[in-house]
Amino acid sequence: MEGDAMMPDAEAEDAAPAGDAASEGAPAGLPDAVAAQEAARHANARSARASALLHDYVELIDDLLNVEGEARPTDIARRLGVSHATAIKAIARLKREGLAHSRPYRGVFLTEAGRALAAEVRARHRLVVDLLRALGVPEDVAESDAEGIEHHVSGETLKAFERFLGR
Amino acid sequence: MEGDAMMPDAEAEDAAPAGDAASEGAPAGLPDAVAAQEAARHANARSARASALLHDYVELIDDLLNVEGEARPTDIARRLGVSHATAIKAIARLKREGLAHSRPYRGVFLTEAGRALAAEVRARHRLVVDLLRALGVPEDVAESDAEGIEHHVSGETLKAFERFLGR
DNA sequence: GGCAAAATGTAGCCTTGGCTTCATCATGGG
């Protein structure tokens, strides 16, 4: 620990009191309620970020099952651009969460919950892409941005997108 | 691969001559080029997700510095809804990345690069909120969704938003 | 001016989500 050298060279510290706010000796910080609201927004974004990965897996597996008839770890990994080991670990988590099931060397399948989630995720993905396209975003960029945006679009916002697209 | 004949191919759309000779009993899997493109989109989203956290810290620190005159770990933590220890670890990372600097017990400051990034992040945040509002999303929902969406909006899409908002 | 409380920092634990490496399994071509 190079914790030495902690001599506070008496700077013009108190020269920046920034004492805005009300008449009271209250702290300059903004009201608790506002900070709490902001914290809630960030917590919300963190939560969405946490489920984003599983959503993408479920969406992709559903697609593979529909288009190819089966969803193999290697294909999943290739489509996501990760190693097969990474895909297998995520698949284990999907199973733990009750979204998928599989037996060794037999490919992956979705549970009822998994299929329901996949449908929801796909609808959201498409709607986000459609909205971006409608705003003039080039197709490849729309697809790319949508891959991240989709996980942060609430039901309310989704409805707004639908309204705008006239649906 | 599988012997079944899976004809429903998404890539038979129109252009996109990336198709490999599909005349033979070629694998049902979609072309390498398409899978690679999809993998690239996911890689892009992963990368954006990775920098999202630091962006939020930088944006918040800049705001605290502007509004309060100082950015203290405890305030940062409260506004983000995380423990102060978590904030301090993130701040260490900001410093490592050359975005911030600080001395023990003295609050956090942004480097030139940090300020530049903050300006960019804030502009993006505002534009996303404005777009959502323009589409009829309620203010609190717009703020909440924007907190996540903002990190996945490319420059191209940003321009499209500006165009739509008439700027 | 001194001291208790608040703020800050450190240490260590956990999960997620990447990776590489190595072991095992399944299958199709010869």
Added chain:
DNA sequence: CCCATGATGAAGCCAAGGCTACATTTTGCC
């Protein structure tokens, strides 16, 4: 029919980003 090869799975490493618990420093208040 057999085994080379590719697919699958297991193990273990790493960084990020949460947390709690505890140590240290600063500050506000009497």
